[in-house]
Amino acid sequence: MTAELIDGKKAAERLRGQVAELAAAFAADAGRKPGLAVVLVGEDPASSVYVRSKGKATVAAGMESFEHRLPVDTDQDDLIALVDRLNADPAVDGILVQLPLPDGLDAQAVLTRIDPDKDVDGFHPVNAGRLATGLNGFVPCTPYGCLMLLKSQLGDLSGLNAVVIGRSNIVGKPMAALLTAADCTVTIAHSRTKNLPHHLAHADIVVAAVGRPGFVRGEWLKPGATVIDVGINRTADGLVGDVEFEGAASIAGAITPVPGGVGPMTIACLLRNTLVAAHRREGIALAADAI
Numbered sequence: 540m541t542a543e544l545i546d547g548k549k550a551a552e553r554l555r556g557q558v559a560e561l562a563a564a565f566a567a568d569a570g571r572k573p574g575l576a577v578v579l580v581g582e583d584p585a586s587s588v589y590v591r592s593k594g595k596a597t598v599a600a601g602m603e604s605f606e607h608r609l610p611v612d613t614d615q616d617d618l619i620a621l622v623d624r625l626n627a628d629p630a631v632d633g634i635l636v637q638l639p640l641p642d643g644l645d646a647q648a649v650l651t652r653i654d655p656d657k658d659v660d661g662f663h664p665v666n667a668g669r670l671a672t673g674l675n676g677f678v679p680c681t682p683y684g685c686l687m688l689l690k691s692q693l694g695d696l697s698g699l700n701a702v703v704i705g706r707s708n709i710v711g712k713p714m715a716a717l718l719t720a721a722d723c724t725v726t727i728a729h730s731r732t733k734n735l736p737h738h739l740a741h742a743d744i745v746v747a748a749v750g751r752p753g754f755v756r757g758e759w760l761k762p763g764a765t766v767i768d769v770g771i772n773r774t775a776d777g778l779v780g781d782v783e784f785e786g787a788a789s790i791a792g793a794i795t796p797v798p799g800g801v802g803p804m805t806i807a808c809l810l811r812n813t814l815v816a817a818h819r820r821e822g823i824a825l826a827a828d829a830i
């Protein structure tokens with residue numbers, strides 16, 4: 540292996556420390572802590588773990604955590620009614636509905652019901668539009684975490700060729716928008732892309748978010764490329780990413796591991812977005828470069 544390992548765990552710890560300091564300052568100014576409400580419907584084991592981790596991280600950062608665990612047979616109207624209550628609750632700055640929702644629930648309708656100014660997941664169409672048009676909103680946590688890792692690894696991204704593999708609303712599309720805003724030349728590839736190796740051969744940055752274990756082969760990469768692996772695939776061999784790690788690590792300049800790469804940044808960025816939401820709601824300034 541010749542590539543440098545990008546340590547997402549360490550970067551996430553650093554960001555969480557900064558959030559904690561700023562949350563303490565916010566609490567002193569506002570007379571209350573920033574508050575994050577997390578809604579989990581059902582008992583999907585991975586989602587339960589993520590929700591527990593979010594609650595713990597929220598409290599550790601000096602924020603208020605409101606956890607709502609609903610049964611798997613919760614109906615759409617009850618879930619919408621809970622979102623409405625959280626929208627109206629002054630102690631709640633951020634609202635997150637853990638995905639995926641159980642079959643039968645309309646995730647898009649639920650996400651669109653969240654007040655865009657409390658939408659710390661950045662999934663509301665208003666926030667997607669703000670990101671696409673360069674307005675201040677909330678950016679989805681996983682792509683935001685990827686951008687932070689890329690900037691700390693490469694500094695200025697301007698002029699670099701970036702290939703994003705995956706076009707989901709949650710990762711691929713916002714990732715492409717963020718890289719475009721950072722002045723990269725961006726290609727969005729996906730399952731129908733013809734000749735992916737041709738595109739990757741010119742890519743200084745590769746973000747893989749396809750949800751297929753080992754989909755990106757090392758030999759397709761441009762030597763020295765920076766590779767961000769968003770995949771979290773549970774296989775018989777354990778947790779693996781979307782990039783064939785051994786092959787990629789012998790050609791790339793730097794690469795995120797799975798686990799310990801992008802994943803930890805997702806929760807750290809959620810805390811960051813909650814802190815920003817609290818400041819905006821209280822009209823308390825937060826320096827643009829504070830976090």
Ligand SMILES: Nc1nc2c(c(=O)[nH]1)N[C@@H](CN(C=O)c1ccc(C(=O)N[C@@H](CCC(=O)O)C(=O)O)cc1)CN2
Nearest residue numbers: 589635636637638639660680798799800801802803805
């Ligand atoms: N409402 C949301 N739902 C989901 C999101 C999201 O951002 N908002 N993202 C994922 C799940 N997720 C957070 O919710 C998440 C996934 C992975 C990690 C993480 O730290 N992963 C570790 C490995 C952990 C493991 O063993 O499973 C790592 O990569 O090192 C954190 C958060 C889908 N749903």
